[in-house]
Amino acid sequence: MRVLIVDDEYSKVQAIAAALRAVPEIFDLNIVHETTAQAARATLRRDAIDLLVIDLHLPDVIGEQGSAEGGLALLSMMCLDDKVQLPTDVIFLSGREELLENATSKVAALGAMIYQYRADLTLWKCALVGRAKYICHRKKRTRDLPRNVDIAIVTALRSPELDAVLNLPYKWRQERLSGDPTPYYFGTIERGSDRAPLTVVATCATRKGMPSAGALAARVSTLFSPKYLVMTGICAGLAGKAALGDIIVADPTWDCGSGKQAEDVYGSPVFKAAPYQRQLDVNVMHIASELAKEPTIVQSIRAGWSERVPAGTLTVRVGPMASSASVVAASEFAASIAGQHKDLLAIEMEGYAVMAAAEYARVPAPISIVIKSVCDFADAKKDDDWQTYAAYTSAAFADHLFRHVAFAG
Template identity: 35%
Template sequence: MIKILLVEDDAHKRTTVAEAILSVPTIAEDMLDISTDVADAKRKLRDKGYDLLILDIHLPRRADKQPEPGGGLEVLRWLKGRGKEHRPTYIIGTTAYDASYELAQTEFNNLIWTIIPFSFSDNAWKERLVATVRLILDQIVPPYANDGVTYRSDVLVVAALEDPELRAVLSLPLSWEEASVRFDASRYFRAKYERDECVFDIVCVAASDKGLSSAAIATTKAIHAFRPRYVVMIGICAGVKGRVELGDIVVADPSWDWGSGKTKLGTDGEEFFHPAQYQMRLDESLRALAIELKAKPDLLKPFADAFSDNKPSNTPQIHVGAFASGAAVLQSRAAVEKILQHHKDLKAVDMEVYSVMYACHIASMPRPQCIAAKAVSDFGDDKKADDYQLYAANMSARFLLEVLRTLLRPKD
């Protein structure tokens, strides 16, 4: 998604140029910010990363000053003095004044910067501007250039496997389209989520295989390519019998790798495993979101009732609690009991959650916040079966939809 800053003090010209920009397909109003003077433009450029700056050359230095020839060049010189920090990749200068145009010639000395003379008497400038913006759009594709501050998408959804988890996500009432990433053969999908006249960008991907390593790599690659504000891990897990029921959602807090530790020799000569719990915690704002959803006992009831395949009789509930991840599939009550020794409040076990949360924790800036929520498909004992995997995957996907509705709210 392109981010554009238009700096223009003249109301008539500002409206005309904005209309030209918004006439380009795929550019929406929320991609365009407006400034009317040099000082305000600097503030916006400092606070937010932009792909394209459209800069009037004849500008006032402050809102209480009169426009002056070459006033807008102060913004350009300020950007040059800051190195690459906050500098848009593409800059287009515009002016209706010959004096300002002449002053700008020496400043616009970059192959990807250009200046377009503006005129109210003909549309040559408009055709050139639209053509230039279209060309720039073709260059702004994932993996996006990173400036350390700008998020490029709103939510990245990570599924453990394509079937059944990713398939359940793609069945949600969103218009998913496959999205390509240069030099990356992984399958990504993208959709727009609309709420209260705002449009949010959702991306999803499945790991190529089960396990901690595959999930961590898939998450890291997707963060690098799409720069999401949030990462949501969904899917299926094993629950601790007596603490959760089949189909229940468990939001991980904390999460850890139950296989992390050291095998030692005891004083009796027997080997034993000494665990090392390096826990990942849920961000407090996301924990509040999870608690808000947990307080709605019938939140998932309509989806459970509508599910026509194998399903348990209980209405799925939402839990927030301890979640252990490891490299092995568990099919033994004794194995679950050993992990219970790591944390007395353990609720669920899987093979991916910890690695996804850790990948977000150490990602390069801007770093996404992560929430992991999986549905219980079995209890990790000798009765483990695949009977409820499809049901659990769908409950997890439907919970994702509730997370999106709660998390993605228009800015005040």
């Protein structure tokens, strides 16, 4: 449950937070605090909030004096701002008794409730906790309704790709939604006492390829409104450019089959490529590049694997990855794809579709990320020997990315 407290009196905020944290029925509690109306609106544009707690006397921006109707103005502006994700419930708590009488009817007209705050009073606590518990009961009873998560992870295969994700220490729980045959796994990424945890959902397609991956990614985006849409898994590396197990963060990715089948001047068939590339988010690119240069990251990933490992040094690369409609196990065909981008590192079958699904998602659209690790070299020697290891290194690097101090605030 996500609670946003908008109040510039810190002792009051502490008391409100303590009242909520003391109730075990209020599960998955995540409290965010803002001191101004402007900051609160920015948070509501970015995050889905279940319960909004507002003070009446509130400054609009940092450095300004509080206004007697600052909280009312905030709620009014929220209703006018179509970029704001309106919270499930709103409650006003005011420690200024002289403001209550004039504000009560105005708060009611906006669809909210108001209570007097004072440390020795119990009514505000009862109302606050009661609303929070009701929201939690409602959440439990409406499991089949869409919810909001920070990260959605999709994979093409249950084994080994989704299995590698589910081995991450996120306290996974499986749920099924009414009328939806797809199993979803929900978890929480703890990031220390000084940072809010991240919520995550993971699932996999029923078959390989861009159509299935794109359809699943679009559905997940609609159901869960993730901030980040991530695909992990396995890919084929370009011989000489990547080693077995190497982690490739796609930037850019494209459909290598996009183009026109034509004839040259001699009547021979020729493929004229017309790739439309999807770039990686710049902030994510910088974080991934920074992690790639940190030796302890790859060392910890390698050390976390207790079985056989391929020869060579594990590396992380941020670079071009092409999506093909078919499995590539012919070096000549792989070379023709490499001709579409001189720096091509890898070929796989789904990444571009996931990136495209994010592009067409409803606002605010998720940031899409494709992280895949090399399990073969797209040639006649292609086999499955290193698929499980590659799926592991991909998921392990994604975990490091999620925990980076600059990721998701």
